[in-house]
Amino acid sequence: MTSTTTHTKDLTPIEQLEKLDQSLSALGFSEALIFWDSATLAPKNAVNGRSETLVHLSEFYYNTLVNEHIHQVLIDLEATKNDLNDLEKSKLQFFREEYDKVACVPVDEYAAFKGLQALSSDAWEEAKEKNDFSIFEPYLQKVIDFQRKYIEYRNKGGHPYDTLLQDYERDLTVEITDQFFDRLRAVIVPLVQKIKDSGVTVLSPFEGVSYDVKNQKQLSDLLLEKLGFNKDSGIIAESVHPFTMNITKDDVRITTHYYEDNILSSLYSTIHECGHALYEQDIDVALGFSRLATGTTMGIHESQSRIYENNVGRSRVFWETYFPLLKNLFPDQLGDATPEICYKACNYVRPTLIRIEADELTYALHIMIRYELEKQIFEGKLNAKDLPSAWNELYQNYLGITPDSDAKGVLQDVHWSEGLFGYFPSYALGSAYAAQFEVAMNKDFDVNKAITDDQLILIKNWLADKIHKYGSTKTPEEILLIATGEPFNPKYFTDYLLKKYSDLYNLG
Amino acid sequence: MTSTTTHTKDLTPIEQLEKLDQSLSALGFSEALIFWDSATLAPKNAVNGRSETLVHLSEFYYNTLVNEHIHQVLIDLEATKNDLNDLEKSKLQFFREEYDKVACVPVDEYAAFKGLQALSSDAWEEAKEKNDFSIFEPYLQKVIDFQRKYIEYRNKGGHPYDTLLQDYERDLTVEITDQFFDRLRAVIVPLVQKIKDSGVTVLSPFEGVSYDVKNQKQLSDLLLEKLGFNKDSGIIAESVHPFTMNITKDDVRITTHYYEDNILSSLYSTIHECGHALYEQDIDVALGFSRLATGTTMGIHESQSRIYENNVGRSRVFWETYFPLLKNLFPDQLGDATPEICYKACNYVRPTLIRIEADELTYALHIMIRYELEKQIFEGKLNAKDLPSAWNELYQNYLGITPDSDAKGVLQDVHWSEGLFGYFPSYALGSAYAAQFEVAMNKDFDVNKAITDDQLILIKNWLADKIHKYGSTKTPEEILLIATGEPFNPKYFTDYLLKKYSDLYNLG
Known part of the structure; x- marks a missing residue:
């Protein structure tokens, strides 16, 4: 039921990957619950603390995933990949992809985008309610600008839109x-x-x-x-x-x-x-x-x-x-x-x-x-x-x-x-x-x-x-x-x- | 509404205290929502992921608060306390107290206690429902043991129970x-x-x-x-x-x-x-x-x-x-x-x-x-x-x-x-x-x-x-x-x- 935490230095590389998985899962749990709550229950003014919280949670997410230590863990595991079982191999591939996806973006831009998402959703809701696209337009442009920058950061070659398609369907072009x-x-x-x-x-x-x-x-x-x-x-x-x-x-x-x-x-x-x-x-x-x-x-x-x-x-x-x-x-x-x-x-x-x-x-x-x-x-x-x-x-x-x-x-x-x-x-x-x-x-x-x-x-x-x-x-x-x-x-x-x-x- | 995040190294000590405050507030927001949700809405089996999440969030909390960097920030601010405004002074005092309270406990014990709390609450609920104290007793003893250890870690002198009283009412004995x-x-x-x-x-x-x-x-x-x-x-x-x-x-x-x-x-x-x-x-x-x-x-x-x-x-x-x-x-x-x-x-x-x-x-x-x-x-x-x-x-x-x-x-x-x-x-x-x-x-x-x-x-x-x-x-x-x-x-x-x-x- 509950995990015991251990000092990171005592862990083997695969245990470190497991720990990374659990820590990011805890942040994912929190973020999922916040989104659920905001769409079903939260009072109107809750948006303030919510957008702050999402920014800081995403910073925790970024810093937990993207650092020299995890980078080395991934390299070490990739070098000894044949020793891993199937589930471990899947995890390694999953977190390598996640690492590359996140690490290419500077942390401040990564977290700021979370704040932008919350504000942009709010603006969209108001724009839709008032049938006034101009309320939403500046936020939408910022979101587009971020995505264009993200595509450049990822620098995968091919059609620029491929990068975004592949965030939702692996290998789609x-x-x-x-x-x-x-x-x-x-x-x-x-x-x-x-x-x-x-x-x-x-x-x-x-x-x-x-x-x-x-x-x-x-x-x-x-x-x-x-x-x-x-x-x-x-x-x-x-x-x-x-x-x-x-x-x-x-x-x-x-x-x-x-x-x-x-x-x-x-x-x-x-x-x-x-x-x-x-x-x-x-x-x-x-x-x-x-x-x-x-x-x-x-x-x-x-x-x-x-x-x-x-x-x-x-x-x-x-x-x-x-x-x-x-x-x-x-x-x-x-x-x-x-x-x-x-x-x-x-x-x-x-x-x-x-x-x-x-x-x-x-x-x-x-x-x-x-x-x-x-x-x-x-x-x-x-x-x-x-x-x-x-x-x-x-x-x-x-x-x-x-x-x-x-x-x-x-x-x-x-x-x-x-x-x-x-x-x-x-x-x-x-x-x-x-x-x-x-x-x-x-x-x-x-x-x-x-x-x-x-x-x-x-x-x-x-x-x-x-x-x-x-x-x-x-x-x-x-x-x-x-x-x-x-x-x-x-x-x-x-x-x-x-x-x-x-x-x-x-x-x- | 939304904060922009900045590289920690560029911040002044008081800005670093502000950032600490915001990061811990984001974790506090998440934890509060999780507790609310568990008491009002969550399905029965949600307890598994919840206790995992609380353990890892508390580890984030601990590691964000207790480290050499924050320790130095507190010392630096305490040395120049007269330059702070009233709100800043209150924050400094608040986080100094929080630091001392948390830092005395080893991180693995700190986080493990969060997991114990979730399991213990579950056991209590079952014990109460079945009118069977024996279901709850082993968990309760573990909780008591942790608190006794916590009192020793705090080592404040005076009556041992004072330490716990003061967690809820400052200066109470x-x-x-x-x-x-x-x-x-x-x-x-x-x-x-x-x-x-x-x-x-x-x-x-x-x-x-x-x-x-x-x-x-x-x-x-x-x-x-x-x-x-x-x-x-x-x-x-x-x-x-x-x-x-x-x-x-x-x-x-x-x-x-x-x-x-x-x-x-x-x-x-x-x-x-x-x-x-x-x-x-x-x-x-x-x-x-x-x-x-x-x-x-x-x-x-x-x-x-x-x-x-x-x-x-x-x-x-x-x-x-x-x-x-x-x-x-x-x-x-x-x-x-x-x-x-x-x-x-x-x-x-x-x-x-x-x-x-x-x-x-x-x-x-x-x-x-x-x-x-x-x-x-x-x-x-x-x-x-x-x-x-x-x-x-x-x-x-x-x-x-x-x-x-x-x-x-x-x-x-x-x-x-x-x-x-x-x-x-x-x-x-x-x-x-x-x-x-x-x-x-x-x-x-x-x-x-x-x-x-x-x-x-x-x-x-x-x-x-x-x-x-x-x-x-x-x-x-x-x-x-x-x-x-x-x-x-x-x-x-x-x-x-x-x-x-x-x-x-x-x-x-």
Whole structure:
């Protein structure tokens, strides 16, 4: 349960690496709890002490990781790498990468960026609320400037944006992402057009009808139970934007948001975040209190939320199986509905302005827009001030619609305010990984039958065994090989989309 | 809002002290949030990562404070003390004391104790729940052993228990405390006997009647508003044992506990914790993000909760003024009651087993029992295994009753499990300070009239100006002089008790 601390000088190099891991994990625990708290509970004025605290914690983090002593420990271990076991090797690689990533930035700039993030998030929130991009613009420009400097510090060669992409998905490049998105676009754009041409409209039992929040909460709880969420190792709360915060594998917190006029929002947020949570909760306990006891990359993480949200939750069998449960909670609202109507309603394809409310098919287009903008920012072609108009232009190009306000446009996502450039593509990658995982899973057991039998736990068990348990000790490539027997292949995703939407809209 | 970090070598000694203050404040912020979270929200299994984290944070704390560099900074500043302004002098004194307190303990023992605290609290909780002292005993003995060792490390001379007392109330000694308690005992014991002899019983409208929790919550909110609690700089939540957690002066969190069958519990918990919270919220903003931006000692802190709970909240005018508010929320339950009945009911004197449910008069006896036990522990006369029977014996001596279970006896308080020996006497001191403050306040304005006029805010303003704003920059002695014009005088408290209870029970 508790570690005993020892004087550093008495430790072997591998013990020193373990101690580094634990110290950084303690700081990570604190930071995670602070973020959770700020998004769910903290009073308004708490921001002052919070931004101070985050600056100083990041300084502790920097100074604990980046110093001559740790530098030497890494060199010593790399020289005797063959003596290490697999977990030790993974740790060595993890902290070597972390060291190189952090050490290239001067400590004062590193810590100051933490302060900037807190202030920038605040400014973004206010700007969004007031629909006034100018409030956010100066902060955003500073965040961009820092990231540009960071790319120079890292000096990895290649496309400057590669450095940022690789912070979220190991080994990802602009070249790979361009090819991936070209391939998606070639399938999705004509498919959306055909659906539009089909003239099919969907009468949704979820629109224009009020679903009381108390019963929505009960539904969330029921779903979490069926999905296998461990309530002794996690909690669910509410926040404006749903998210998952993994404090440790034994303390994984998710949020959802209940709208009376949009039950699908809380339903799919709960399922999505639960997918993230199961990944964390099922990490092998042998990894211990470690920076590696968390999901390996954002792309793989997102595959776990999306396989539950889309492949499971937006499937026909899901609605056939769980419609009675919903009808029981909402007999008046769903009196005339059928599972098939619900299935169609939750997969209704329409160009929309808000990413997180988009259907599964057009969702990837929202990601491509952000990817294009980020690429141009780090090619030096766009600055903060250019983003609102560039945003609107791309929405017109990709989706044929233009936001009537920045709040519904360039200000909709929190990511840029926190400097999370390079993050968005992992959402689309996650969907593609999920499709590949589903095909592999079906070779081991009939996934649709598991859903029909109300045995969602079989899905969790498979994912735990093939993916979750490894935490960060495997790369995405390794995970894909272990779980599916082959490297990443986006064709599984495009096939999945073509099959699902051709069937849904009778495109023949 | 956010600090910029600078290379330590470029800083002047006073700037280095400021930086130390901020770094330790960031760790304090994290630790406070972790404790808050663990008592209100965290899932069961979170304890694993939490105890690890607390160990490592305490190691950061230790290493940041205790090193050659800081040692030299303190010496340099002490040599040029006359050049410092008042706030800087206070900081120097504060960190010199903190340095001496921490530096005497080896770092590994210091950090290991943090881990022990988390495990010991867990064991205590289980022991209390199962009414099985043996679960807690080995942990308690370890905690006692650590404290005994700590006293040796500190090596301050005098009574060994003095060292612990002074962790909570600067300059307190066994000699002073003995005198104080002798004086209290001489008044309270005969007074309790007279009340018993009077044969007066009180028909309480608060016993055997159910008060619904929803309306109790509304009452809490109304009271917080009237007391002046700033909801932008604090929140209220629920926990098993009510407490206040000051994360910063802008983020002060209190808890209460609602029992359907005991409305007085939530009512007085809310008022009590709000008293603590107002102290923190009203600290001068000029103190900034600092370890000194908190109440000066536990005794003074407790005076602020108790002046609200007892001097204000258990007064006749309080009930005369706010009875209609309660009756409006609970018309059925309070239909036959009057303000005078409520006043008598909330001051009903009876020997009881549980400290936190005791009336104001017998409360001090509960404290004296704990004080006696702690004194004997650190005189080497008692160990963990001896405490249940010693506890029961003292309850028989002081209150004429014996607990029928350890859960209602020696296991009732959390303090010992966390190593908070020396803390209890500050509760009684707080009541005595409160009486002295009330007399002084009445020289400036009529406190009863302020309550009658529903102007509780006048009380808050007075306390803020005389006590709160100074944070930890003044000693209790200085605070008493500023606020009351004289040193601590327990006669104010005994006079207050004699007057109040003679009147209540017509003791003539």
